[in-house]
Amino acid sequence: MSIEELHFRDFRNIQEQVWNLVPSLNVLEGENAQGKTNFLEAVYFLANGRSFRGTEYAGLIRFGASETQLHGRWSHEGLESRLDMKILPEGREAKFQGKAIVRLAPVQAGLRVLVFTPDSSTLFRSPPQARRKYFDHAISVQRPAYATALSRYQRVLRQRNQLLEHGGDPTLEAAFDLQWAECALAVMKERESYLEEIRGPWRRRFRDLLGSEEALDFQWRGELTAVPNLETEALLKALDGVRREEKRRGRSLLGPQRDDLQVTFAGHPVKEVASQGQQRMLVIALKLAEADLFQAQSGKSPVFLLDDLGSELDARHQGLLLRILGALKAQTLLTTAQ
Amino acid sequence: MASPIDRVVHYLSQLPGIGEKTATRLTFFVLRQKPAFAKELAAALGDLHDKVSLCRRCQNLTEENPCRLCADPRRDPKTILVVESPQDLLAIERSQSYRGLYHILHGAISPLEGVGPDDLKISELLARLGSEGIQEVILATNPNVEGEATALYLLKILTPLGPRVTRLASGVPVGGGIEYLDPLTLRRALEGRQLFHSERSANRE
Numbered sequence: 001m002s003i004e005e006l007h008f009r010d011f012r013n014i015q016e017q018v019w020n021l022v023p024s025l026n027v028l029e030g031e032n033a034q035g036k037t038n039f040l041e042a043v044y045f046l047a048n049g050r051s052f053r054g055t056e057y058a059g060l061i062r063f064g065a066s067e068t069q070l071h072g073r074w075s076h077e078g079l080e081s082r083l084d085m086k087i088l089p090e091g092r093e094a095k096f097q098g099k100a101i102v103r104l105a106p107v108q109a110g111l112r113v114l115v116f117t118p119d120s121s122t123l124f125r126s127p128p129q130a131r132r133k134y135f136d137h138a139i140s141v142q143r144p145a146y147a148t149a150l151s152r153y154q155r156v157l158r159q160r161n162q163l164l165e166h167g168g169d170p171t172l173e174a175a176f177d178l179q180w181a182e183c184a185l186a187v188m189k190e191r192e193s194y195l196e197e198i199r200g201p202w203r204r205r206f207r208d209l210l211g212s213e214e215a216l217d218f219q220w221r222g223e224l225t226a227v228p229n230l231e232t233e234a235l236l237k238a239l240d241g242v243r244r245e246e247k248r249r250g251r252s253l254l255g256p257q258r259d260d261l262q263v264t265f266a267g268h269p270v271k272e273v274a275s276q277g278q279q280r281m282l283v284i285a286l287k288l289a290e291a292d293l294f295q296a297q298s299g300k301s302p303v304f305l306l307d308d309l310g311s312e313l314d315a316r317h318q319g320l321l322l323r324i325l326g327a328l329k330a331q332t333l334l335t336t337a338q
Numbered sequence: 339m340a341s342p343i344d345r346v347v348h349y350l351s352q353l354p355g356i357g358e359k360t361a362t363r364l365t366f367f368v369l370r371q372k373p374a375f376a377k378e379l380a381a382a383l384g385d386l387h388d389k390v391s392l393c394r395r396c397q398n399l400t401e402e403n404p405c406r407l408c409a410d411p412r413r414d415p416k417t418i419l420v421v422e423s424p425q426d427l428l429a430i431e432r433s434q435s436y437r438g439l440y441h442i443l444h445g446a447i448s449p450l451e452g453v454g455p456d457d458l459k460i461s462e463l464l465a466r467l468g469s470e471g472i473q474e475v476i477l478a479t480n481p482n483v484e485g486e487a488t489a490l491y492l493l494k495i496l497t498p499l500g501p502r503v504t505r506l507a508s509g510v511p512v513g514g515g516i517e518y519l520d521p522l523t524l525r526r527a528l529e530g531r532q533l534f535h536s537e538r539s540a541n542r543e
């Protein structure tokens with residue numbers, strides 16, 4: 001699978017750009033680092049419906065323009081796909097194969113775009129919220145059902161918080177508690193099963209990059225993750241334990257919205273024991289593992305966006321990464337300062 | 339005072355799903371028709387509140403009271419199917435798969451929108467259980483968070499009153515892909531599964 005043509009209009013500082021890409025390595029050279037990152041961000045937006053820099057829609061539209069237009073054409077084994085996207089201050093509109101779609105799941109089933117930028121390296125040093133956001137997105141694109149479960153859980157959480165804040169009748173509270181428990185369980189189980197799936201590939205890719213495994217392990221950590229054979233009843237029981245405090249504080253105090261993915265080397269948290277270089281490799285290994293899952297599921301290779309790789313990796317590791325991507329047959333868009 | 343065109347656009351654009359652009363287009367459409375069209379439309383709109391009211395039994399919108407459905411002697415008076423809106427009732431009627439009575443809540447419980455049990459036609463439903471000898475209540479609220487909360491709430495307050503309370507099996511939507519279903523919906527669909535030929539064998543009994 002590879003992107004053949006891109007056409008961007010009014011994205012950030014891009015007025016209009018048309019690109020024809022080759023299926024293997026595409027190198028963007030130039031002085032303007034910002035412009036190159038903007039280009040990668042537009043490619044990422046097409047496939048993910050969001051910015052990898054966390055920018056709101058309005059911030060992506062070129063100053064003075066009322067909307068952004070992104071068009072992409074890609075093909076797999078001779079079959080062409082086309083996506084036309086509009087970014088408006090209040091939202092985005094997408095047409096896939098000429099038909100309007102709301103969720104991008106049908107696009108992501110065939111086009112997976114993964115990005116590594118100098119900012120990506122900090123994933124395991126960042127606050128838990130950043131990791132949750134990262135994995136919520138990664139799991140959603142790999143498993144559309146997770147996106148459904150997560151958005152339902154978030155809706156329950158908002159309703160329940162409102163009720164806790166203003167007080168409600170106990171029968172009504174029980175109705176939202178039960179839904180909270182069912183939806184929390186669905187989110188937690190799906191996260192757990194994703195971790196099971198990616199654990200092997202993630203370790204293998206880390207070994208490919210660094211030549212050592214460092215007794216690498218991954219776990220979801222939170223108040224409820226340690227409960228064995230977690231079921232709805234156990235969640236409701238845990239809720240009983242914090243009910244008073246929840247009422248006092250007027251919001252939910254338990255659930256997967258507080259969990260974190262912890263990575264350890266020989267039992268020690270990675271941010272304490274791993275060098276910056278190891279942490280960087282850990283993130284690259286994660287992205288390669290995501291690529292492995294996508295390939296196993298769809299039989300297609302993903303597209304990799306590598307921003308300013310030279311600032312992050314020495315020449316030996318750059319070469320190694322590009323060889324791995326070559327073996328994956330992953331189309332690569334690389335920006336470089338020279 | 340604003341011009342007649344501006345006034346019509348102003349009111350039309352308050353309708354759900356209609357922006358100012360569409361409202362303007364609709365207004366010019368009406369202007370292009372014969373004057374009788376606008377007069378008939380205005381008269382029909384004016385009649386809405388004068389002639390349509392809520393059925394005192396099922397709370398459906400009706401011109402007669404009780405409504406045509408509540409008054410129909412061929413319908414099973416011992417079963418009530420509870421829906422959120424008149425549109426939901428119409429959808430079920432169109433399917434021709436239900437022959438009992440209805441009750442319309444006119445909404446679903448949503449703390450975020452400030453809608454609690456007292457804002458719905460729940461006390462009217464409780465009154466019917468007392469007076470009509472209802473044997474089964476089928477909860478057919480929407481399968482979203484708010485509809486589910488409403489169903490759970492009703493289940494708790496109706497069950498002690500005696501009737502059998504059932505929930506519409508919320509399963510795999512016809513034409514929807516199983517891959518997009520969240521695990522919860524999928525589990526419910528599995529729990530609510532039925533024998534493939536259950537209807538036919540039931541008919542043979």
Ligand SMILES: [Zn+2]
Pocket residue numbers: 393394395396397398404405406407408409
């Ligand atoms: Zn009626």
